[in-house]
Amino acid sequence: MNSLIRTSARKSLRQFSTSSIKFNSQQIIASEEQALKSAPLVALHERLNLPSSYKLGTLAQALTCRSSYKQELAHNYGLNILGKNFLTYYVSEHILATYPRLPLPVLNAAVASYISSDSLYAVGKYAWGIESDDTTALSKYLNEEAKEHSLGKLRFLPISQTDEAGVTKLSSRDRKSIHPAAAYALGVRSIIGGLYLSTKSEEVTKKFIQDHILSRKLDISKMFEFEQPTRELSRLCERQNLEKPVARLISETGRKSDKPIFVMGIFSGENKLGESYGSSIREAKIRASVNALKNWYLYKPTTVSVPSDKDYKPSVVDHGIVIV
Amino acid sequence: MPIKPISQIPKFQNGVGAFILNCKRIVLQVDKAGGSSEGLRNFLKLRLNNYATAHSKIEFTVIQKAGHPVVKGEFINGSEKAICVRNLNIDNVENKINLLRESSGETLRKRNNKVESINESVRGVWSPLHTEPSVRHKI
Numbered sequence: 001m002n003s004l005i006r007t008s009a010r011k012s013l014r015q016f017s018t019s020s021i022k023f024n025s026q027q028i029i030a031s032e033e034q035a036l037k038s039a040p041l042v043a044l045h046e047r048l049n050l051p052s053s054y055k056l057g058t059l060a061q062a063l064t065c066r067s068s069y070k071q072e073l074a075h076n077y078g079l080n081i082l083g084k085n086f087l088t089y090y091v092s093e094h095i096l097a098t099y100p101r102l103p104l105p106v107l108n109a110a111v112a113s114y115i116s117s118d119s120l121y122a123v124g125k126y127a128w129g130i131e132s133d134d135t136t137a138l139s140k141y142l143n144e145e146a147k148e149h150s151l152g153k154l155r156f157l158p159i160s161q162t163d164e165a166g167v168t169k170l171s172s173r174d175r176k177s178i179h180p181a182a183a184y185a186l187g188v189r190s191i192i193g194g195l196y197l198s199t200k201s202e203e204v205t206k207k208f209i210q211d212h213i214l215s216r217k218l219d220i221s222k223m224f225e226f227e228q229p230t231r232e233l234s235r236l237c238e239r240q241n242l243e244k245p246v247a248r249l250i251s252e253t254g255r256k257s258d259k260p261i262f263v264m265g266i267f268s269g270e271n272k273l274g275e276s277y278g279s280s281i282r283e284a285k286i287r288a289s290v291n292a293l294k295n296w297y298l299y300k301p302t303t304v305s306v307p308s309d310k311d312y313k314p315s316v317v318d319h320g321i322v323i324v
Numbered sequence: 325m326p327i328k329p330i331s332q333i334p335k336f337q338n339g340v341g342a343f344i345l346n347c348k349r350i351v352l353q354v355d356k357a358g359g360s361s362e363g364l365r366n367f368l369k370l371r372l373n374n375y376a377t378a379h380s381k382i383e384f385t386v387i388q389k390a391g392h393p394v395v396k397g398e399f400i401n402g403s404e405k406a407i408c409v410r411n412l413n414i415d416n417v418e419n420k421i422n423l424l425r426e427s428s429g430e431t432l433r434k435r436n437n438k439v440e441s442i443n444e445s446v447r448g449v450w451s452p453l454h455t456e457p458s459v460r461h462k463i
Contacts, residue, residue: 128400
């Protein structure tokens, strides 16, 4: 019963909120005068250093998800697709050019780390400081909040995560409701899509993505988990026509004690491929093999240039992952 | 699959690439008639307009509420800092607002190291096992 009452109350509130803001036609972008009245929107525009050609109305559109109550305002779905394509392209080419030998599963995981919903949620919420529009229409009315104020907040219909004890849900979940992380990701992608639409410049969009998305620190060397590192290394050496890898003890201490340390190196002929430590010879050998494999896979050219650069020079093209 | 990826979330480094001002909103809570609010009232009357124009990256909100005046900063990391500005004159109120504007929003804590970094040491960590065996310390 409780939930039924609540949904009916929500419906009436929804009607209230849609009727309280009068826009002229279906699916329109908020005008500059309306948008200027939203202090959070203007502040966000300034905070992100967006160019003046980026209209406030477009920014408000980027923050309106399809599921939001104000259906008559243009939503961000299209901008989001545009932004997603830009993000995928620039992030992929950046990682591929920086680490040309990265194995495909790690490459995909690295791209996802930069542009997954969770990652973009962190950008939107904790780097750009975008707020979500949580307050109900009733409390807005009671607070005498201007109708346009919420244009500067992320508007979406959140999935209700709390199920009250003893309350049975009769209606199925609202299909349009989305997780906050997904909504923030939509918002961030749309802001990037809107930047391209406003400036019509790939350079500006690329710079923006580099500054805000790619400038975060990601340690790719911690993203590997090898199943058979020693075997993979010997296959790699075979493929690259290197001498068979041999593990040699470089240094040790306390062999007969409780806590021995061994430092092993992996050598291919005269060349040392990798080195690491371990509390047993076996462990040190495996760690050294992992180190050697990471040295190979994480090769980084001294000058990194990406295909979208004007003076692009192709660097290493790798043979791909080692098949064990 | 010989290699399994481990997913990670990249760490935000404000100022590497773009810099985003940490303070996003300053809420000025003022009493209409109370004597302790006089400094903040003067600030609202004489300086807020210019101040808000000069710092357009911050949203300013004025709330009227009985009691001592409070200035509250809200930050991009989700934290809030509130400072009571009762009986302060206009200049001191502005100083407190400047304090919030320049704050990162992090809770103040004792820093034990002169340098804190998420980057690995460039020089590497000294290892006793890599020194020349003839001069190595013997247990």
